[in-house]
Amino acid sequence: xxxxxxxxxxxxxxxxxxxxxxxxxxxxxxxxxxxxxxxxxxxxxxxxxxxxxxxxxxxxxxxxxxxxxxxxxxxxxxxxxxxxxxxxxxxxxxxxxxxxxxxxxxxxxxxxxxxxxxxxxxxxxxxxxxxx
Numbered sequence: 001x002x003x004x005x006x007x008x009x010x011x012x013x014x015x016x017x018x019x020x021x022x023x024x025x026x027x028x029x030x031x032x033x034x035x036x037x038x039x040x041x042x043x044x045x046x047x048x049x050x051x052x053x054x055x056x057x058x059x060x061x062x063x064x065x066x067x068x069x070x071x072x073x074x075x076x077x078x079x080x081x082x083x084x085x086x087x088x089x090x091x092x093x094x095x096x097x098x099x100x101x102x103x104x105x106x107x108x109x110x111x112x113x114x115x116x117x118x119x120x121x122x123x124x125x126x127x128x129x130x131x132x
Contacts, residue, residue, distance in 0.1 A: 006069035010131035014068065014124040018061040021120055026053050031112045038109030053113070061120065064092070068124040072132050085125055093118050 026032045035053065071088055074080035096117045100110035 006066070006073050007128070007132050010072075010128045011065055011069050013131060014065040014127040015061055017123055017127055018065055018120040019057060021123060022054065022057040022061065022116060025112075025116050025119070026057075031116075035109065035112050038106055038112065060117070064117070064120050065124050068121060069128050069132075072125065072128040076132055089118065089121050089125075092121055 024030055026035055067088070068085075071080065071085050075082065075084065093114050096114040097110055100113055101107075105113075
């Protein structure tokens, strides 16, 4: 058994679902305009000043999908207590929230980012659990 002993199909499905969730989460229809406003970026600004959170989502989604897969694998093999996933979720959200606040982001922007981390972790857990 190793930390790479996760279901590869579940990993790919969870990664794809998290990226799709991030695409819609930060789209103008949901939180995109609010995210831009809270990060003091113009939604109508030029491409040089307008930033998108989507490039930063790729490594975050890979990490969340992989580590959630490891947690589910350990849970199914009886090597982790059932509360381990809740602890991981709490750690992700608190680290995301704290880092956003330390960097000087306002509360609403930090809430948008931290809630995405929570939603992506729960979605990844559900997908890994169903597929595993």
